Amino acid sequence: MNPLLLDIPLQLETERLILRAPLQTGEGEIVNKAIRDSFHELKAWLSLFQELPTVEETEILLRNAHISFLKRESFRFLIFDKVGGKDVIGTISLHRIDWDIPKGEMGYWMNTKYSGNGYMTEAVKELLNFGLNHLAFKRIEIRCDSSNLKSRSIPEKLGFVLEGTLRNEDLSADGSKLADTCIYSKIN
Template identity: 45%
Template sequence: MAVNPLMLDLPESFESRRLLIRAPLWGDGVKVNEAVAESIDRLQPWMPWAQALPAVEESEADIRRARIQFLERKDMRFQLLSKETGMLVGCSGLHRIDWDSRKFEIGYWVRTSCEGQGFITEAAEAITNFAVRELQASRVEIRCDSRNTRSARVAERLGFTLEGILRNDARAVDGSLRDTMVFAKVRGVEFSPEGD
């Protein structure tokens, strides 16, 4: 059924056990910049946007673009905030949205001081549930460079099915050709229409 995504009234925040997961807001640039600065060495091998540390103003401009895209339903970035401390743990979101088929791709990164604590697995599970319940997702994907084993383990822990590996699929940030692992959950197989 055709949908005008601008007409969808969606919550801009929801929670998991330890996280407040919310849409970007004006002023978030400082927190994002701080987290990126702490984590730049860990992000550089995987994230094209992390090849140089941005100025705070650049991070704020990026947040404002993300806010507009969220409101337009073109891309849905989420800030991951610790409910206990308020610290930005990382960012995630639903990307490469196809509203006709209700397909969404989850992306994520975690700040270095929060690695290994299960925050991204927790966030990705909550975002998958959000996509199923609020967006009536028919397909949710996680894609990653085949060399990014930490990212692949998130998909595996959450029960996503490895559908295949796209060989020489894209250029990695180092310029080499990379293979892309495609994990997915689909309606009627890994989740029910009601999101149970």
Template identity: 45%
Template sequence: MPLPGDGRVVYDAMLASKNELLEWLEFARNNQELEQVEQNVREAHVQFLARKDLRLHIFHRETGVFIGSTGLHHIDWMVPKFEIGYWIDTRYSGQGYMVEAIEGLTVFAFYALGANRIEIRCDTKNTKSRKIPERLGYTLEGVLRQDSLDNHGNLRDTCIYAKIRN
């Protein structure tokens, strides 16, 4: 769970990954200062404790360095279902860390939280992000055509991948 004081490491990773994050994630377009990132981390901590949004920070197992973030979002406890979101510090991209994190989070959601459905959504053009659910056996259920705007203000398409409890 995000902890107060994590803002600095999150901010540094966002700064190092700005060019890559800008292309795909709305929060990266806001040019946040350190204080804003820390405030966001504190709000995420409160949301986690209230079980409204379960953001998680990913730290390298051996070095303890912050390398990214994931979490369970758009929670519907009645179904129960979750949407997984994620981003990784560019310096750690392509090394399998996010696949490992999402695999673990998927197992946690199904077995510890009793999830019936887990979704992952991403831009159809975000090939790196798409590889994660595909590699983990998520099913591409469909594409929402022209459902949101990209960072240039153009309409974009969104893939919906899902896994359901067996």
């Protein structure tokens, strides 16, 4: 089946969270606030956030994510607390999708002020379930810098297999040194 014909929900729910596709005009402002709140931590791990983006740049990023969602190239969701949460807890996505296998890679970042509550583990578990069961993916990967212990703890808690560490495989987020990349996977 052509992936464009797949029925993909615009919202997923867990016990405490709503994962919603970024499709409303103006959401760049609330996502940009989460980036600003977490900039120091995000800058350490993500090359995308070496400079603080403007609200307009964040809005463009979200609109491009929506286009990719519609084209079934990636599925990015904004994470909100079910109980009246207007702040963005973070974002999570399935990207680098290969429909021939089918497989994808999961990525995520979190608003620092919500760290330590298990929200991202809960969101990853839900998106993993969506990918393996709804999309029938045969493989989902999580890749992260080997020194990012917070990010590594999530696939480890959820039973992903550490397939290996690629040494000197990438540059650090700021581009100043070589970094090792851990590859975790779950297969169906």
